[in-house]
Amino acid sequence: MKKSEVYSSYPDAHDLTGELQFQLAQGKIWLGEQRVVLMPLSALATFRKEVLTTIGMERTKAFFMRLGYSNGISDAELARKMRPDSREMDLFMAGPQLHMLRGMVGVEPITVEFDRETGHFYAEMLWLDSWEAEICLSDLDMPSEPACWSLLGYACAYASSILGQEIIWKEISCRGCGQDKCLIVGKPAEQWDDCEEFRKYFKEDSIIEELYELHSQIDVLRKDLYATDAFGDSVGRSEAYKRVCDLANKASTSNVSILLTGETGVGKEVMARGVHLSSQRSNEPFVAINCATIPPDLIEAELFGVEKGAFTGASRSRKGRFERADNGTIFLDEVGELSPRAQAALLRVLQEGEFERVGDDKTRKVDVRLIAATNENLEEAVKAGRFRADLFYRLNVFPVEIPPLRDRRQDIPLLAEHFVKKFEALHSKKTMGFSNRAMNALVAYNWPGNIRELENVVERGIILAENRSHIESSQLFRYIEECEDDIPGAAVTDDGGLAPVGTATDTHLVDQLLDADFDLEQLENDLMAKALERSGGNVSRAAKLLGLTRPALDYRLKKSGIGKG
């Protein structure tokens, strides 16, 4: 049996260095037959970093391994040409020598042994001052695993090409990830347990194909997004929100009427649709109507339909919303706005399941599940005689209060990201999400318009943000300054950021007040009155708006005489 060749020392490298030639007049550098270029390491560092952020760790690793691979293949070609008649070990060692000549790494062989006939190959080498490790060491984000990817690709390609069998090298330790040295071990592929996995790095996976694939998926998703947005916008993980969802879930299994309460924009319709979709009526119509947007004298006709000739302009008979919602769910938003006649008709349809169209004698039957919503205090409306008590009790069988967004701040990032996805799809844009500063501002803001306001603000941000950039706070909150200038809760601070009123050192506002010759007591009273108005008379919520405890606000209210009629 022929003895394996074992490495002892590097052969003379003059044959290789002589191949490196500069053609200054032509602007070319050659290594053998190959044109090469000089490039500063810093440029390569930037390049590698950019690739990393663009396509991620695994892909970048494969990308650089293949870069090294093609380099190793061509150096093997050069080596064969330069050392055609050398001992096989000298031919083999031209690889590390060329690697050094290229300035990529110093190579110090520890063990190299091979026997071409038996296919035996085993080698260990030290890599000194690898260019890739050097880049990693100067980067703040140090990788957590060996990072000399292109070098490794080079070694695999070169050894496999020279020896005529597949050799795989692995980096056992790497300075690039904080270890004390770059140590590589090379063996025939089949001697590595995970060689299949490793081979994948050398396969070209077309990112373009994947992009096309993703594109068509986005088209499908975009269509779905608007077809089934119902549960989509119902996002949250806060305790307050989970309690509401539990309640709504319980309600959805029965046919009970639900009364959704909460400030404007908290997502009552989304919740109503969610209840509908998780109920047995999900395949039947969901009809939503906002009672406040329809003139009182037309609301009955809108809800229950109209017979031809019932009034001027009723030239044709038509179905009302209840008929259209038959077997399904009807959502009546701002139900407190219904006229007394409409309230009576609504009560009847809830109790008897029957109604008449306006101007018609014929009694019709419907099977409709009612979800009503209001942002006013219906109990107060009953006391004031504006809302029928019997209808209120009928509606209030299953009340669900949806908390305002400021009481579930931990859901803000989740909701904001959700709207980013939605509007990126809608506007065919890709951002890098919110800047840290923008996210802080979103969470700090008081959101008097609740989720609807958040949705509008995020859409605005998506439209204003540059493609592939972060959404910045100025792109979100310019909108609020321009359009909603009476909103308290957030103020622009001296450094241009947003902070909730109360913690903001808003000298601008203070100056304005002082210039306006204001009265401190009057201002305090006005603020309390406004907060009570916004909270619908709920003292605890008003206290929260003002940044006070409830007892503190109680005390001040008593002192000022507000809230006593």
Ligand SMILES: [Zn+2]
């Ligand atoms: Zn390394």
